[in-house]
Amino acid sequence: MKTVYSINDTRDYIRRARAQGRSIAFVPTMGNLHDGHLSLVKKAKELADEVVVSIYVNQLQFGPNEDYDSYPRTFEEDQALLEALDVQLVFAPSSHEIYPEGAEHHTVVRVDALDGMHCGKSRPGFFTGIATVVTKLFNIVQPDYAVFGEKDFQQLCIIRKMVNDLMLPVEIIGAPIARAENGLALSSRNGYLSAEEKQTASTLYQTLSAARESIIAGDRNYDALHRDAFVKLARAGFKPDYFNIVSRHTLQPATLADKELVILAAAALGRARLIDNIQIDL
Numbered sequence: 001m002k003t004v005y006s007i008n009d010t011r012d013y014i015r016r017a018r019a020q021g022r023s024i025a026f027v028p029t030m031g032n033l034h035d036g037h038l039s040l041v042k043k044a045k046e047l048a049d050e051v052v053v054s055i056y057v058n059q060l061q062f063g064p065n066e067d068y069d070s071y072p073r074t075f076e077e078d079q080a081l082l083e084a085l086d087v088q089l090v091f092a093p094s095s096h097e098i099y100p101e102g103a104e105h106h107t108v109v110r111v112d113a114l115d116g117m118h119c120g121k122s123r124p125g126f127f128t129g130i131a132t133v134v135t136k137l138f139n140i141v142q143p144d145y146a147v148f149g150e151k152d153f154q155q156l157c158i159i160r161k162m163v164n165d166l167m168l169p170v171e172i173i174g175a176p177i178a179r180a181e182n183g184l185a186l187s188s189r190n191g192y193l194s195a196e197e198k199q200t201a202s203t204l205y206q207t208l209s210a211a212r213e214s215i216i217a218g219d220r221n222y223d224a225l226h227r228d229a230f231v232k233l234a235r236a237g238f239k240p241d242y243f244n245i246v247s248r249h250t251l252q253p254a255t256l257a258d259k260e261l262v263i264l265a266a267a268a269l270g271r272a273r274l275i276d277n278i279q280i281d282l
């Protein structure tokens with residue numbers, strides 16, 4: 001496994017791999033790797049000859065009062081995990097490499113149709129920061145495939161739309177949510193939770209699962225399901241942000257005509273803001 005820090009070294013590596021006719025799958029991450037990330041890497045290995053993983057905590061997607069400074073950075077451990085999976089290239093740029101003139105007044109990519117709702121409503125600028133850095137990373141790595149987790153469902157939809165609208169030559173692959181035994185979706189920010197909070201945190205998945213069961217059983221009172229979920233989460237100690245039953249394709253509130261749904265949820269618990277979702281086929 002090779003680790004590079006510059007765009008030039010990444011491009012050199014990619015050029016050589018391409019000259020040998022090798023295909024490339026890319027997994028962008030912010031590091032502090034867990035089994036969720038590793039499942040993406042395993043998927044990438046199935047898709048292409050070369051797997052490239054980026055580790056970069058992108059300041060542009062963090063709000064002024066968010067956890068950019070305290071975001072967990074565990075570069076050495078991350079490298080060991082990727083080495084064990086035989087990843088060929090790790091790209092770990094500095095902020096200066098990605099934003100040499102600073103992130104302010106930088107050209108951005110905004111996926112207007114999907115970025116003002118759900119997480120985008122609570123975190124203004126979040127998805128513009130993501131779409132912008134992912135575009136840069138795609139331009140640097142120029143992969144055939146890029147793998148993203150379904151845990152960040154809105155992010156995955158936004159990347160798909162961006163790639164489609166801007167005709168970027170990369171195929172986006174979604175990977176299922178990796179969960180802890182109690183159902184909690186794995187996330188780097190789970191590290192902010194105490195052992196007790198980690199148990200409580202599973203209520204988010206349980207609440208999603210219960211709503212899913214009700215809908216499958218025929219309940220179509222989405223407003224009431226939304227209200228009940230907020231009450232359940234608040235009782236468990238969460239500060240619920242949203243619990244939205246939406247069409248999987250538009251991310252707009254589900255109508256009775258929609259058959260492919262997803263429930264998107266976010267809630268704060270202690271220091272952590274957790275997100276999760278569950279899909280429903282009617």
Ligand SMILES: Nc1ncnc2c1ncn2[C@@H]1O[C@H](COP(=O)(O)OP(=O)(O)OP(=O)(O)O)[C@@H](O)[C@H]1O
Nearest residue numbers: 029030031036148149151152177178186187188189
């Ligand atoms: N539990 C999971 N299952 C599947 N994919 C995941 C999981 N957690 C993260 N990913 C995916 O890994 C990629 C990198 O995500 P990121 O580095 O932000 O990790 P994270 O654990 O989601 O961090 P955070 O706690 O900051 O949200 C994204 O495509 C994300 O969807």
Ligand SMILES: CC(C)(CO)[C@@H](O)C(=O)[O-]
Nearest residue numbers: 028029030058130133152
């Ligand atoms: C896609 C991503 C690596 C962009 O910084 C980040 O949003 C993430 O880790 O999901």
Ligand code: BAL
Nearest residue numbers: 030061062126152155
């Ligand atoms: N996994 C999404 C990145 C973020 O929350 O900043």
